[in-house]
Amino acid sequence: MIPTIPQSRSFRILYGGYVALFFLYLALPLTVVAVFAFNDSQFPSLPWEGFTWNWFFGAERPQIGVFHERGILRSVGTSAFVALCVAVMSVCVGTTNAFLFNRYEFRGKGFLYVLMLLPLVIPGIVLGISVLVFSSTLANGVWDMAQIDIQALRPGLLLVILGQFSFITTIATLVISARLQKFDRTLEEAALNLGADRLTAVRTITLPFLAPAMIGAVVVAFLMSFENFNTTLMLVGSDAPLTIAMFDRLKEGSTPLLNAVSLLLMLGSSLLALMLILFQKRG
């Protein structure tokens, strides 16, 4: 509150009430999802049938818990694999992009920069179909020419990874560029004066400076990939990542199993996010 500005008591109460209401709106859906993960019933709705851990640890029908549900566990594995690939790839390309835009002046730089930003303003589903269409054009072309069917170009994990990579790289580039701009170039020059070659200087001085941003970008990219739905939906093959597997179940009708998975997801991603915030405060 800016102390010198007079505000009537009723206005302050009204304003405070509005903000409180907003946070209630923000928290309500997530709380409900979490609470119903413990309801001893077939449906995630009232009446409350009592508390149970079965939706996590239950091993028998009808209450098979998350940790005994093979389909869900497999899709978590798939998601983690995809997210890891996307995170590593996008941070690598993001780092080279950051160096390129920070260190070099060349013709068409501004144009390339805007092009680099574009994936942020293309709807995810359009990114998905364009990758789908192009990869199948490629696959058909190869088939027509050599009668070889490249399975990797058909909907499946490779396409999911590429599709997510196509826009998450932009975010990684922005995160890493922001830190690189704060870097003091004289430090690198000092290393060169002390006899290091350029690569050694970058490796021992610049990259350690960038490390917090790169780790931050890995975490952000991992989370974004793990939760991506729109792009993945268009490119998914037989191995469904978690969001798609949950969506398929949700269409058939939900059980508190989905609440349990959701609660674990919330805990996992909040934990990662908190770690990221604490880590960046230190760095």
Next chain:
Amino acid sequence: MRSQSRITFYLLLTPLVLWLGLLIIIPHIDMLLISLRERISFGVYETSLAQYEKALTEPLYLRTFWRTAVMSVLATALTLLIAFPVSYYIAKMAKGRLQQVLFLLCLIPFYVSELVRTFGWMILLRETGLVSNLLQWMGLVDRPVEMLYTDATMMVGLVYTSMLFMVVPLVTTLESLDDSVIEAGYDLGGSGLSVLREIIIPHAMPGIVSGCIVVFMLSLGNYLTPTMLGGKDSLWFTEMIYNQFIVRSNWELGAAFGFMLLVLSSVIVWGMLWLTGRTLKETMG
């Protein structure tokens, strides 16, 4: 450039060009080409505008297209209206620890998947859901009420999903506004409303624009919320794209739809940038 530096330059340029070329530019050109062809018979195609003609003459397609656009604009406006006072509160009224905690509380749902958030609204609003039970318990209604599958519910979901992308840029720009400037506004005789209009909103404009662009994009491209909360008649354009591609395997029409969505989003984003005299680089980068 020295020769070594030149090699490094090309080494750094290659990943960027490969990424943008192979995953963004060529795929979109390919999508455009597919949308421009018409199937004559098995395996025989001809270039034509037939898909676009179909999309623009079939009332259902056209209606869904405009409906998606209008609802997304509406969702963006609503999100801005709801988020602005809250962001101002976090940036200017709350101090110290409370400020940090409130901002963090805003961020946490951002890390939770959209599916989970939509699922939460389904549990709240369905016929056997919490709100329906609460209303019955309070005696306001005498039988279960179904609140899902209406436009209002869909709007609640859309606003909810993208709220954080509005709050974060708003808080950031509002924080950079010096308190003394606001005080000066009051000292010069401004009322709350005129200070808001003449000082606070102009200062927050960059945050407003980038927030609006992101929220609009997210609403326009949203698939989950309209499908899960909007029910059978939700008629969202992404849903039609999905149906053409995956359900009917009519890639030509699907690609045309995709291209129309892309054009629509570009026009509105560029329009917003043009109106406010900003560039994409300033807003996103």
